[in-house]
Amino acid sequence: MSEGKLERGERGERHDSAPGDEAASGQEFGGGVTGYVVGLLLALALTAGSFYMVSTDLVWGPAIPAALIVLAVAQMGIHLVFFLHITTGPDNTNNVLALAFGVLIVLLVVFGSMWIMDHLSHQLMPMGEMMKRMR
Amino acid sequence: MSGAAAQHRGGGQGGQGKGGDPYRLGHGGGHGHGEATGRGDGGPASKRITTGYGFWIFLLSDIIMFSGFFAAYAVLRGETAGGPGGAELFELPRVAIETGLLLLSSFTCGLGAVATERRNLAWTQIWLLVTGLLGFIFLVLEVQEFAQMIGEGAGPARSAFLSAFFALVGCHGLHVGVGILWCGTMMAQLWSRGFLPAIQRRLMCFNLFWHALDIIWVALFTIVYLMGAGR
The missing domain is CATH 1.10.287 (Helix Hairpins)
Incomplete structure (x- = not known):
């Protein structure tokens, strides 16, 4: 030693x-x-x-x-x-794994939200059009 | 002599071993058995490590909470409802000063941790004070910015974009405010009780918290201010 x-x-x-x-x-x-x-x-x-x-x-x-x-x-x-x-040392394995999981969730939340909301607003009728049809 | 030393290390008894724990179960295993690597070898970790790790988990969940606000801002950044957008509202020179202040406070906070490690009470207190003051100036600038925006009729009620902006930046500012209070509390505890193990652990957690705030600010000034003020 x-x-x-x-x-x-x-x-x-x-x-x-x-x-x-x-x-x-x-x-x-x-x-x-x-x-x-x-x-x-x-x-x-x-x-x-x-x-x-x-x-x-x-x-x-x-x-x-x-x-x-x-x-x-x-x-x-x-x-x-x-x-x-x-x-990245062996004494840091726990910390890095926790960080990796945190980053995964952050990416899922941010990009998932942006992806879904972007699709939603593409498929929603524009407000003016909706008003016209409701008359 | 060397044989005795080996026995001393291998057996884990004597000076460094705690009474009633001959196999050093609570102290990361015996020195003869290699180092615990975070994969369950060597028994339970010390309190300092579990505290730091637990606080790290808390910080990561705090960052995940922030990611919700970031997601809301990213989705709503275009929904200005005919009101002012980022390009009209954001003043980059102020943001640059805020960024410098927070980065510098993160640095002084780290110097405080080094002083703590050297058990230097005076310098620990000085660096904590500088950290708190820098954080306070940051907060003053941010409150000024908010007051100015609200005065111009661009308050959180003006549009979805501004609601998301005030929620995200305000949440970070709130964290900085809590951090300043924590900083003062740590200074008072150090003043009255010195470097107790519990206080050292709290100092470590405070340092982690303060550095994490700076990491969130990096994402914030990039996504909100720099991208929002883009031409």
């Missing part, structure tokens, strides 16, 4: 990681003050990119929403890794 491992073990309770647990991720990549600084810089860059995207003519108009979503998803990933310390 290596000394480093012993050290981690001896502090106790280091076998699984709670999300956001500073102690567990302090020595790892993305832990400690450095991790927060890196996370802040990346998040700032992505935020600036998002705001720049809507203020410039550099990007083809119809592509802007897709680009914004890509930037937002990237920034959420940055937040998860550098601020919430959700990693």
